[in-house]
Amino acid sequence: MVHSWRDTIPVSDEQALVRDSIRDICSEFDAAYWREHDEAESYPQEFVDLLGEHGWLGILIPEEYGGAGMGTPEVAVMMEEIAANGGGFSAAQAIHGGIYNSTPLVKYADEDLKAELLPKVARGDVAIQSMGLTEPNAGSDSTSIETRAEKDGDEYVVNGQKIWISRVDATDYLLLLARTTPRDEVEKRTQGISMFLVDIEDAYAQDALEIEQIPKTVSGFVHSYEMWFTDLRVPADRLIGEEGNGFYQILDGLNEERLAIAAECVGLGEVALECGIEYANEREVFGNAIGSNQAIQHPLADAYTEVLAAKQLLYGAADTIDQLSQKETGAMANAAKYRAAEAAFDAADAAVQTHGGFGVAREYDVERYFREARLTRIVPITQQLVLNYISENVLGMPRSY
Ligand SMILES: Cc1cc2nc3c(=O)[nH]c(=O)nc-3n(C[C@H](O)[C@H](O)[C@H](O)COP(=O)(O)OP(=O)(O)OC[C@H]3O[C@@H](n4cnc5c(N)ncnc54)[C@H](O)[C@@H]3O)c2cc1C
Structure with a gap:
């Protein structure tokens, strides 16, 4: 695959090492591998195992614990x-949780x-x-979760329901x-x-524990589940961090994770463009x-400028994350996720249109990229909620909720 137009943003030696290794893998x-897994809705275990063998699932784990x-x-x-x-987005999503769910452990778990x-x-x-946060009555309004964890001796007893929880079959x-104090009892x-x-x-x-897979139209090989917990006993030493502080602990790594999502969207936009250009x-x-025909060229070129802008924003934010305040990083990470998802959507849309009738044929893959690009406007946070964040926390307008 030719990468020259993708490689215009300079990277560090360490980033180049990662890039070469991942390209190799x-x-x-x-x-055909991805197409078959999408059609069969089967988890790409071989791919995940190979990344694991090369140590990449531990990319964020400190070296003292055997990570990179x-x-x-x-x-x-x-x-x-x-x-x-x-x-595409789904392949990145197949391992995304495996990478990011260990970061609260690094920060907050006992030695x-x-x-x-x-x-x-x-x-x-x-x-x-x-990672189980979302519930039937708590998606965007995530602090409305009702799943309870009540202390009983040296255990917690968990009761409740979660929805849309991904990769439960691969974890x-x-x-x-879960709530250890009901919402109406906290300030x-x-x-x-x-x-x-x-x-x-x-x-x-x-x-x-009971689970049920949610039939869905996108990310076929990354399954999502409804989960029911009935008197699940969790040892108290499996409480991570401080009781009552879990939401803040999740927020702690959120900007970094949002940049990873932006990167997945940028990559999705790029692969869609590559397919469009080839065809x-x-x-x-x-x-x-x-x-x-310029009617074919221009939407692809236009989407390229969007992908490039999102990429510039993403890498700029990633490179300066240690120098910026939480608020400044929040502005950039949210802007990067928003722009990257829109760029991915426009790139995938242009690629589908370029393919004419074959735009909807599985054989040409762009239909999968289009389905995935649509999803990036919804997960892990909707584009509207990103704009809410920017309006209220960056631009200083009043909160609507
Ligand atoms: C494939 C998939 C995988 C997922 N994986 C996980 C997972 O692993 N773990 C997990 O915890 N969750 C997961 N989720 C859940 C995901 O985070 C939520 O779907 C998402 O946060 C949106 O919540 P919701 O679906 O309840 O939409 P709702 O909150 O019901 O929102 C519906 C619509 O209303 C809009 N809206 C709501 N309030 C406002 C407002 N104030 N201003 C403007 N617009 C508003 C939203 O933007 C959206 O368009 C997954 C979802 C999907 C689809």
Whole structure:
């Protein structure tokens, strides 16, 4: 695959190392691999295992726990490359949780738990792929969660329901957010939520967990689930961080994670453009390559400028994240996610249109990229909620809720 127009933004030596390694790994998984997994709705375990073998699932885990000890600028490259080399947003999503769910553990878990678990996560032997926050009545309004965790001796007893929780079929542990104090008993709605590490096998053994896969039209090989907890007993030493502080602990790494999502969107936009450009150059209609028509060229070129702008914003934010305040990073990370999702959508849309009828044929992949690009406007946070954040926290307008 030719990458020259993608490689215009300079990267550090460390980023170049990540880029080369991920490109190498991705070259073993061709378009047919991703297409087959999308059609069969089967998790790309071979791909995830190979990333694990090369140590990339531990990219954010400190070296003292066997990880690569890298940061946001390197994760951005990793996620962009996974998406851009044919995997699209879904391939990046297949491992996204596995990378980010360990960061609250690094920051907040007890030393014993970190020493026990993190080296295994870094090696790919243990997966913490799932994070459970969303509930039927708490999506954008996430502090409305009602799942309860009540202390009983040296255990917590969990009851409640979660929805849209991804990769439950591919994880050993779930990072669960549950209320330890009901919403009407706390001063601020962000208080009273706690974070737990739930052992999935143990939850089944207790007969305290039921799950049901949600049939959906996008990211076929990354499954999402509804989950029901009935008197699930979680040892008190699996409370991560401080009781009642779990929502703040999740917010802590949110900007970094949002930049990774932006990188996945940029990579998705790039792979869609590559497909569009290739087809525009190959397909002849009325005796000419369709790419010689400006009605075909311009939407692709226009989307390229959007992808490039989003990429510039993303890497600028990733490079300066250590020098900026939380608020400044929040502005850039949210702006990057917003612009990158819009760029991915426009790139995928242009690629579909370029393919004419084949734009909706599975064989040409752009239909999958288009479905994925639509999803990036909704997850992990909707574009409207990103704009709410920017309006209220960056531009200083009044809160609507
Ligand atoms: C494929 C997939 C995977 C997911 N994986 C996970 C996961 O692993 N873990 C997890 O916890 N969650 C997960 N989610 C849930 C996801 O984070 C939520 O779907 C998302 O936050 C939106 O919440 P909602 O679906 O309840 O929409 P709602 O909150 O019901 O919103 C519906 C619409 O109203 C708009 N809206 C609501 N309030 C406002 C407002 N004040 N101003 C403007 N617009 C507003 C929203 O933007 C949206 O367009 C996943 C979702 C999907 C689809």
